[in-house]
Amino acid sequence: MDQIARTPGQIGAVVRRRRKALDLSQDALGEKISMRQATISNLEAGDRGAKLGTLLDAMSALGLELVIRPRTRGRSDEMDDLA
Amino acid sequence: MDQIARTPGQIGAVVRRRRKALDLSQDALGEKISMRQATISNLEAGDRGAKLGTLLDAMSALGLELVIRPRTRGRSDEMDDLA
DNA sequence: CGCAAATATACGCTTTAGCGTATGGAGAAA
């Protein structure tokens, strides 16, 4: 389901879960996006320094998409500032 | 609303829109997260090489959160592999 | 138009991701 991720660690965890669900090894995923197994490992480990491109490539290969939304959810009377 | 972002450019655009909605300058946002105005500029420009940490810090300061979900939406006959 | 604020860009520097390559360790199956 939808996974909220506020930290690199959470992002890495989502990527890893998805990869496993697709039954792919880090090596196999790496090959899909022309990156080293070590790079995938690093991304899944939640490195703050990982590059945006790395994440997006991995997500794309895993059939994931990224959604950005205001942090306030559920209550509707506080979404006041997004023009 | 929820913004799907599949490219660094789209991510940067969302960040920029939100920042403007909050009436912040790149400089002001940069100060909040201890980063240079130029770094914010780069992030908003959609640099694939921007770091995950940079994005997350900016999003946090802007009251944004990131959601990761399977790419397939709407159609139900292809959500086969997410255990 | 003229000016000020905001944003893009530049230079030299430091730090580090990702590269190729290689290995060590954990876990599973024979």
Next chain:
DNA sequence: TTTCTCCATACGCTAAAGCGTATATTTGCG
């Protein structure tokens, strides 16, 4: 135990983000 797959980690290297600082350039307002 041996073997095999998978993942974490290591070393030297290259490319580039982000830094401080500074300056173009663009944008908006009077």
